[in-house]
Amino acid sequence: MRTLTEIHPASKPQGAAGESVAHDSARLHVSGSARYVDDIIEPQGTLFAAVIGSRIAKGRIRHLDLQAVRRAPGVIDVLTLDDVPGHTDIGPVFPGDPVLTRDAIRYAGQPIALVAASSEKAARQAALLAEIDYEIQAPQLDAEVALAQQQLLRPSHRMQLGDCAKALQASPIQLQAKMHIGGQEHLYLEGQVSLAIPGEDGDMLIYTSSQHPSEVQKLVAEVLNLSFHQVTVDMRRMGGGFGGKETQAAPWACLAALMAAKTGRPVKLRLPRKDDMQMTGKRHPFVNRYHLGCDHEGRILAADIEVIGNGGHSPDLTDAIVDRAMFHADNAYFLPNADIRGHRVATDTVSHTAFRGFGGPQGMLIIERAMDDIARHLGCDPLDIRKRNLYAEARDLTPYHQQVEFDTLQRLIDELESSSHYRARRTAISHWNQLNTVLKRGLALTPVKFGISFTLQHLNQAGALLHIYTDGSLQLNHGGTEMGQGLHTKVAQVVARTLGVDLSQIRITATRTDKVPNTSPTAASSGADLNGKAAEQAALTLRQRLSDFLAEQQGIAASEIRFSDNQVCWGTSQSMPFAELVQQAYVARISLSATGYYRTPKIWYDRETAQGRPFFYFATGAAVSEVLVDTLTGEYRLLQADILHDVGHSLNPAIDIGQIEGGFIQGMGWLTTEELVWNPDGQLLSHSPATYKIPAISDTPPVFNVKLFDHANTEDTIYHSKAVGEPPLMLAISVWSALRDAISSLSDYRISPDLDTPATPERVLMAVEALRQKLNGDRR
Known part of the structure; x- marks a missing residue:
């Protein structure tokens, strides 16, 4: 041998x-021969399924007639809630996600029934024939109104450090702001798809594009009323997930399995792109507020922060996502007195879910906005304000009472400031903006401190x-x-x-x-x-x-x-x-x-006291972004990005650099061009690549410098490496901050503009006009 x-x-x-x-x-991948679920050769007799979804966002079903569906050419069977032998609620953590509905409608596209036919085309055409009479109600789409009406998916949570109210009242400078943060569509290249193959004695084999095969196994077993060992889930690869396949791949596996059990034949269910975008959750939109007190040097003395997460119609993972937004509302900065409150509100949209960063990016944005706002108020460089507020010796306790290893972050920022020539570029850009009345440049350096571990302890x-x-x-x-x-x-x-x-x-x-x-799911950068x-x-x-x-x-x-x-x-x-x-x-x-x-060792969190060590360690990084803004149209370009990111001792430098580049660009898309739009009736209008703009290769900056900060993780991780999946996405906050910097130059950097995300060219133009009106009003 x-x-x-x-x-x-x-x-x-x-x-x-x-x-x-x-x-x-x-x-x-590059040859096109990688095999995904839809590439598996179907067993003999495979049926193809299509979902019959709600055409309204809120109301009730008065009458459901599926006779025309059953009579359609090629149709083999139809599945309704009455055909489910086991559990009918497949909520991943908390109840609230019916596998199918027969009465209440909570969002546009909610699955009502499933049709199986001899071909995919026949199934989809038959699904259009369903006759449904609805009692229509007005959907609630506004998160702030939902909070005022106490429409909560889960109880609110609060973290405190020091005496925020007293410190705030004593602060010589107080600033307040509110911002709306848009959601984000996952837009994975491979859509949601599952193939269910019935076996002997009721066994079921599932091929699925899922980040959490064990959860799919559990939920399929429960809807079929089987023991877990009777269900096997096989997952070789996904064509992208980004969190969108952590919990929300399971419904389609459950439906395929239910139909396979009913017919005794293999069933494949693949959502068309439009259905996928309408029927699956997004990154949570947020509304965040801050009320800060600081001294005349710009050091924060007190921070009262509120984050409102729009969870959609059901809890899904919203509780943990809003928790993480709260955990990261400090980002890299010491808040000696803090009061952070997080709300999980219900609206009548698809249930929002995990997305790369898992709430962390939404939490970080509010404190990064505050850094820019303090700098404009005091007439300082925003980088100086950031550095004065960084975690440091004797200033190393988070609002949830975890100590921060601050040395790495400080050294990393200093190194990037030097290698990117930040100070020289700041001087040159300020001079350039004085000479140009239409085109304005902006520059920003923002850090990232991202906690690594599942905040739900047993998943670690x-x-x-x-x-x-x-x-x-x-x-x-x-x-x-x-x-x-x-x-x-x-x-x-x-x-x-x-x-x-x-x-x-x-x-x-x-x-x-x-x-x-x-x-556990493949998530949380773990x-x-x-x-x-x-x-x-x-x-x-x-x-x-x-x-x-x-x-x-x-x-x-x-x-x-x-x-x-x-x-x-x-x-x-x-x-x-x-x-x-x-x-x-x-x-x-x-x-x-x-x-x-x-x-994972050492991690714990006491929810009653809002104190603990929810994270094994922190992954850190920083980015410098330079933009060019046309103040007459709102159009902008990212000219250069310089990134220094800490991955500890890298397990694979090439892959890590690729993750950093990809995460940064995806984060830039979330903050600039990727806009989710619902009409007043609760229908998603941005439901295809034609109406939803992700970054293209042309959006990549012509100068894109990425370097690894090679510094061993002090914790005993695998070869002292650090996670790299999610933290780089938040480096893109520097792009948004640079856009605000360019707009602020119109006021000689005295006014900090409001700029909600995504900062589309339209929003940039509105921010420019609002600033000009304020300047004209001040002159009068």
């Missing part, structure tokens, strides 16, 4: 953790399963899901480094609930932290078994044995190929399969 080492000889292991290697599916755990085969090749499975972010590559690199073998010897298989059970540690534990177990076996054979201590360069070495010169040791261990009946498990 030839080993992999003999077939693919190498002088040292290739692709171990810490190296820049390509994404494990990169070639498949992961498992892995690792097999070594007798030719020395390895197969790895873990609980994380791959959505293009390179998680599988990083986790495989961890195993390669632990066992001293080439990355090419390791194959990661689809995430499956029958291999690693009870998994995928590599959790699953990398779990995989390392499995690899360490196998390494120890092999070491003990070899040590007994050679009469040496197991601690003398080293795994590196595809070899197992001991003594001064003795070694054997890794695969040879594996073969000997197999013959000696040594187990070559192991599980690994990891749970």
Whole structure:
């Protein structure tokens, strides 16, 4: 038998953790041969399903007639709520999400029934034939009105530090502001899709594009009235998720499974893009307010902050999302006296859900606005105000009483300020703006301090399963899901480094609930932290078994044995190929399969006292953005972005830089062009790429400098790396701040303009006009 080492000889292991290697599916992605759920060859007899959704946003169904649907060509069956044998509510944390409705309508597009036909076209055409008589009510779409009427999805929450009211009253300077923060459509390239295949004895196999296979398993089992072990969920890869497939992939898997159980045939359900955008949740829109007190140097003395999260019709993950907005309302700044309140309001839209940053970006915006506002009030450079308020020695306690390691953030900002030539550019831009009356430039440096861990403590755990085969090749499975972010590559690199073998010897298989059970969602930027540690534990177990076996054979201590360069070495010169040791261990009946498990230490949070350590550590970064604004049209360009981001000791620098670039651009889209629009009847108007503008390649700045701040994580994470999935998105706040800077130049930087997000060209133009009117009024 030839080993992999003999077939693919190498002088040292290739692709171990810490190296820049390509994404494990990169070639498949660019060649179009990567297999997604919709690419799976359907089993014989597969049916295709389409959802019959509500055409109104709020009201009741007076009469439902599906006879025309049943008679339509190609239709095999129709599913209604009466056909559900088990649970009918599939709310992921709290109830409120009926799998189908027969009476109350809470949002436009709410699923009422499902039709299955012999072709996708036949199913979709038949779905249009449903005759539904509604009792229409006026939808509530305004979050502030909903709060005033106490339409809450969950109780409000409050965090306090010091005596905010007293400190605020004593502050020599007080400022107040309110801003509206728009939501964001996930617009993943691969839409929501599931394929359900019935098996023996009621078993069900689900292929789904989901960030949380275990939740899909649970909910499918519950709607079918099965035990969890009767449902297997398989998830190889997603064409993007961004949080939109954490909870909201489950409904379509449940519907496909229900129809498959009813008909006894495989069922595929893939939402058309328009339905996907109408029927699935977005990033939460927020309304935020602040009332700050500061001294004459711009140091904050008291911060009264209120965040109002628009959760849509049901709780979904809104409770945790508003919590995280509150946790990040300080961003990188010490608030010695703080009173932060968060509200979770209900409106008559689709239920909003997780999105990269999970509420953190919405919370950060209000304090970053405050930094600019303080600077304009005092006539200072906003960067100086930011630096004066940074966490520092004896100023390192968050409003939720967690201590902050401040040194890294301070050094990172100083380094970026220098490398980006911020001060020289600020001087040049101010001079340029004095000479140009129409085109104005803006510059901003903003930091990010983002907490890493699920705020729901029990989700901070992961498992892995690792097999070594007798030719020395390895197969790895873990609980994380791959959505293009390179998680599988990083986790495989961890195993390669632990066992001293080439990355090419390791194959990661689809995430499956029958291999690693009870998994947490791939979210909260914790995928590599959790699953990398779990995989390392499995690899360490196998390494120890092999070491003990070899040590007994050679009469040496197991601690003398080293795994590196595809070899197992001991003594001064003795070694054997890794695969040879594996073969000997197999013959000696040594187990070559192991599980690994990891749970995040140190984290806790007492909700009653609003105190604790909800985050294992903080990921930090900073960005400088320079923009050019046409004050006659509101059009603008991002001219340059300079980013310095802390990922600890990177597991894969190339992938991390790609995540930083992608996160920044996605964040820029959220803050500038991506506008969600509902009409007064509650219908989503921005329901296609034709009416919803994500950034294009032309929106990427022509000068785009990204550098990793190579500084080991002081916490015991996998190889002392730091998470990189979500924090870079918030670096794009610098773009919004730079737009405000350019507009403020019209007043010689004396007025801080109101600029809600997304800061579309129309909003920029309105902000320009509002500032000009104020200047004209002051002159009069």
